[in-house]
Structure formats: structure tokens, C-alpha cells
Amino acid sequence: MKLLMLGGTEFVGRAITEDALSRGWDVTVFHRGHHAPPPGTSALHGDRTAPGGLEALAEGEWDLVVDTWGGAPTAVRDSARLLAGRVGRYVYISSRSVYSYPAPAGLAEDGPLVEGSPDAEATAYAEDKRGGELAALDAFGDRALLLRAGLILGPYENVGRLPWWLNRIARGGPFLAPGRPDLPLQYIDVRDLARFSLDAAEAGLGGAYNTISPVGHTTMGGLLAACAAATGSDAEPRWTDAAVLEKAGVEPWVELPVWVPEGEMHDFMFGGDVTKALTAGLVCRPVEETAADTWTWLQTLGGVAPHRADRPMKGISAEREAELLGL
Structure with missing residues (x-):
């Protein structure tokens, strides 16, 4: 498998990159050059927020791309559009923050969502993540996998x-x-998130998944x-x-x-339904x-x-x- 990791030098991106390397995958890390990516990767440099910042991605083909971006949705939009014809699947690490607040305990992936736009500049975290989801869906359709993580803990935090x-x-x-x-509490170890991200992508899954441990x-x-x-x-x-x-x-x-x-916030943060992800193979250490x-x-x-x-x-x-x- 050939993976293009957008980021890949810190926390979630690094855990995903290391998991892919442990599988023997060919990993390319696209990043700004502020931190060294894990040994064994190929590096491409660029700044997604700068004019011409995606030039290093103008060529190349990959089986999948993983994107952890949490800022302006336009960065996801531009990346996804550029890569749609040369990448098999787009994995976007989203957030359970995309659900409208307050959200009752037990909310599944079909719950009400905040408004968002793939064409928006940075506004607020929840709306930006939703805009990122829409950007991935617009470019990749059912080849887009949206992983709605909650509280993420673990090494590299x-x-x-x-x-x-x-x-x-x-x-x-x-x-x-x-x-x-x-x-x-309900959380996910970053390495369990990484493993599920790649397992699910390799299995050809698409759509949204609450990616967090079972309640309690x-x-x-x-x-x-x-x-x-x-x-x-x-x-x-x-x-x-x-x-x-x-x-x-x-x-x-x-x-x-x-x-x-x-109360309301606890239900929102620590009460998500993860049946779909567990059925698809999510395991939490x-x-x-x-x-x-x-x-x-x-x-x-x-x-x-x-x-x-x-x-x-x-x-x-x-x-x-x-x-x-x-x-």
C-alpha cells in the first residue's frame, strides 16, 4: 500500500505514519518541514495555507491519503480536488464536535450536524471540521472515510x-x-485510532464513523x-x-x-454510540x-x-x- 500522509510529524499524524510503516507500507509525508517525520518515510514539503503550497503534490499516485487538518476547510478542499484522480481513498480525521450541541448520550453517526462549507475560511473548530468532511465528500464521494474521533490520548500528545x-x-x-x-469516560488511544484508520481504509470502508472507545x-x-x-x-x-x-x-x-x-457537556463528550466502529473492527486497549x-x-x-x-x-x-x- 502507498500512503500519502498530510502532516505526519506530530501526535495523530505521527501515530498513523508509524502504524503504516510497521505494516511495510510505502509512506510519503507532506509537511511544512518544522518537524522531522519518522525514519523510513519519503518527504514532500509545502504549506497548505500558502499560495502554491500544494505544488509538491502535483504529481504522484497513492492508494490512500490521510488528512488530519483542523483549520480552514479550503485546505481540505484544495488537497482533495488535486488528488481525487490519483488517490484511491481519502481518510479525513474529523471530530465528534461536528454534532450539533447539545447532543444526547447515545448519539450515532446519523445525528444532527453543525453547518459547514468546504469553501469556508477558518471560523470555529466544529464548523471547520464539518467543512473538511464536506470537502472530502465532494471530491471523493463514497471513497471518503470520515473518522469522528473524540478525546484522543496517548504517546506524542x-x-x-x-x-x-x-x-x-x-x-x-x-x-x-x-x-x-x-x-x-470515553476516549481513544491515538494508536488505536491510527490502526482503525488504516484497517478501515484498506477494507474499503467509506462514510462516517464515531471513532472512540465504548462508553465507560x-x-x-x-x-x-x-x-x-x-x-x-x-x-x-x-x-x-x-x-x-x-x-x-x-x-x-x-x-x-x-x-x-x-450534564449536557458530559453527555456530548462521553456518550457517543460507537456500535458502527466496533462492528467494523475498532479495538481499544x-x-x-x-x-x-x-x-x-x-x-x-x-x-x-x-x-x-x-x-x-x-x-x-x-x-x-x-x-x-x-x-
Whole structure:
């Protein structure tokens, strides 16, 4: 198989590239040159946001292309149109954010969607991802595979969610644990997303798939316990009621990564129906493996994970946490 990876040097793109290489595939990585792609790939350089930025893709044929783009849909539109006659299938890594909010728990792929346009410049994340979906569909039709991922964790994470929890728990002592320990979570390990992306494309699948673990694959307590086991820490979770955190002005998802309190947002983030993907072969590894492998990767970086400049820093400050714990 010949894969053209648009991106391929960070987080999701890198995991997909490495999975393809492990299969013995011929992988070409198209990127801006800011980060080195995995060894064993061929590299083409260009900036999708610049005039003439796709010139390096003017020639060549591939069995499939994988695109993780999350900005202006016009970048997906232009890439897909350029490649439609020379690529077998187009895999677009989308997001469950494309569903209209609020979305009830149990929502499947046929749920209501936000408005989007393939011809739009960057607006908001959900609308941009929907525009990207439409761009892929316009150019590739039923040869387009739309993978609507949810929360993505694992090695190479450059958003700062799981790395923050690992580093905080490794530091030891009592720590602020939000809500209740049995609160169900739904996420996907980036390597499971990568494997399903390529398996599904190779099988000729098309259309939309919610690509995330089953509901309750782990819990908030399970995730934090996995972090403690991975780091060898005896840190003590101090479970704090969501109402107390709200009154104190603690920002869910940002100050306490991964966590959102029960209600509309929790249903939207952690309640998607994944029957279709599971039937198609999606397999999700245990949270303990995700935490342990992410910690091992972090140690190769001295504990400091890379961070995307377009995303806010995650995690509550040590001073504010101590104040809330009464320390």
C-alpha cells in the first residue's frame, strides 16, 4: 500500500505514519518541514495555507491519503480536488464536535450536524471540521472515510491533557481529583485510532464513523489510578464534588484536563454510540497501557511534552490547587 500522509510529524499524524510503516507500507509525508517525520518515510514539503503550497503534490499516485487538518476547510478542499484522480481513498480525521450541541448520550453517526462549507475560511473548530468532511465528500464521494474521533490520548500528545495528569500525580502528595471516581469516560488511544484508520481504509470502508472507545471504557478514577501505577506514585486523590469546584470557579477540561461534570457537556463528550466502529473492527486497549506508554514517552523528553501553540495550556496551578485543598 502507498500512503500519502498530510502532516505526519506530530501526535495523530505521527501515530498513523508509524502504524503504516510497521505494516511495510510505502509512506510519503507532506509537511511544512518544522518537524522531522519518522525514519523510513519519503518527504514532500509545502504549506497548505500558502499560495502554491500544494505544488509538491502535483504529481504522484497513492492508494490512500490521510488528512488530519483542523483549520480552514479550503485546505481540505484544495488537497482533495488535486488528488481525487490519483488517490484511491481519502481518510479525513474529523471530530465528534461536528454534532450539533447539545447532543444526547447515545448519539450515532446519523445525528444532527453543525453547518459547514468546504469553501469556508477558518471560523470555529466544529464548523471547520464539518467543512473538511464536506470537502472530502465532494471530491471523493463514497471513497471518503470520515473518522469522528473524540478525546484522543496517548504517546506524542501535544495538547497537554494526559501528560499533565501524569506529571501531577508523579509529583506526589494529595491532589485535587474532580467529581466522583466512577464518572464514566470515553476516549481513544491515538494508536488505536491510527490502526482503525488504516484497517478501515484498506477494507474499503467509506462514510462516517464515531471513532472512540465504548462508553465507560474507563472512569475518572480509573484514569487517575492508571497514572499512579504508570508513575509509581503514592499520590493521594482528594475527590471533590463538582458543585464545590464550580463554586470555586475551577474550569473543567482546562484546569482539570479530561474532566467535565455530569450534564449536557458530559453527555456530548462521553456518550457517543460507537456500535458502527466496533462492528467494523475498532479495538481499544486498556487505559493502563495508554498511561504507561505515555509516561515512558514523556521520560524520553525529560517529562516536558510538546505543546501546540493554538491550544491553551492545561492544568491547575500548584498554588491554586493547594488553596482549594486547604493545604
